[in-house]
Amino acid sequence: MLSQNVLICTGNILSLNEPKTKASQNPTDELTETLKIVLRDNESSGEKNLIKGKKDNTLQDINREEVKITVKVFMSSPDVNLLKETIDQVCSFLNTNAIESLVIAYSGKESSEDLLSSLKQLWTGIEEYVKIGKLSSVGLSDISANEFIDLFQWANVKPNIVQISLATCCVVPPALQTFTKENDVQLLTHNDPGQILPKEELNRIFDTNVSLHWVARYQIHVKCRGILSSKGYLVYINKTTT
Numbered sequence: 001m002l003s004q005n006v007l008i009c010t011g012n013i014l015s016l017n018e019p020k021t022k023a024s025q026n027p028t029d030e031l032t033e034t035l036k037i038v039l040r041d042n043e044s045s046g047e048k049n050l051i052k053g054k055k056d057n058t059l060q061d062i063n064r065e066e067v068k069i070t071v072k073v074f075m076s077s078p079d080v081n082l083l084k085e086t087i088d089q090v091c092s093f094l095n096t097n098a099i100e101s102l103v104i105a106y107s108g109k110e111s112s113e114d115l116l117s118s119l120k121q122l123w124t125g126i127e128e129y130v131k132i133g134k135l136s137s138v139g140l141s142d143i144s145a146n147e148f149i150d151l152f153q154w155a156n157v158k159p160n161i162v163q164i165s166l167a168t169c170c171v172v173p174p175a176l177q178t179f180t181k182e183n184d185v186q187l188l189t190h191n192d193p194g195q196i197l198p199k200e201e202l203n204r205i206f207d208t209n210v211s212l213h214w215v216a217r218y219q220i221h222v223k224c225r226g227i228l229s230s231k232g233y234l235v236y237i238n239k240t241t242t
Helices: 027-041 080-094 112-131 145-154 174-182 199-206
Strands: 002-011 050-054 067-075 099-106 135-141 161-165 186-190 209-222 227-241
Touching (some): 002 027, 027 050, 027 199, 027 209, 067 080, 080 099, 080 209, 080 227, 099 112, 112 135, 112 145, 135 186, 145 174, 161 174, 174 186, 199 209, 199 227
Parallel strands (some): 099 135
Antiparallel strands (some): 067 209
16 A cells, blocks of 8 residues: 655635635535645646645735735644644745734544643644744634633643634633633634544545645735735645555
């Protein structure tokens, strides 16, 4: 059996000619359709370990101080080096030295006690990158009130964003609502699924056995107008073939 790591960079999906991004699409459908388009357009490229959509030149056409980059990283491994690699790849692809806002969506299967330990492990990488100026606002997604408060009190660099899912949490937990107000933490909602790219879907897209290392979604907003000028995904997978 042969194993191969592959990085797919979709480029700015807002610039794709095909009407594939519909308002009704959930993030999984959006990403799945985008991957199919990018893979189809790169069938004859010959590149095996790196697959790219159109190069995202958004930051070349505007003053960097006029835009805000937000990134959400979806990962199931507590490997801090994998997280730092994700951030580095996004910065490299966008040709930038810094990200204004980053949120981690961690979907590990640990018990509550072990989950907090995994989050702390990942957070050490976040703290390292905040200290060198690579990250500014940082936070976590889909975390219980107790886990968020415990991590907040433990951390040297405090998370100032917490996201909760509209699908699984109709009412914001009172303890979390109170804590975020008292500690100046942004409390945001999202509609991302627990698994943004299920294994079954990945296997269908690539027609082989695939495991997911991570997904990073970036968005670039023009600050003064609040306009979304670019949106894209970086997906890092491992393909196993016989």
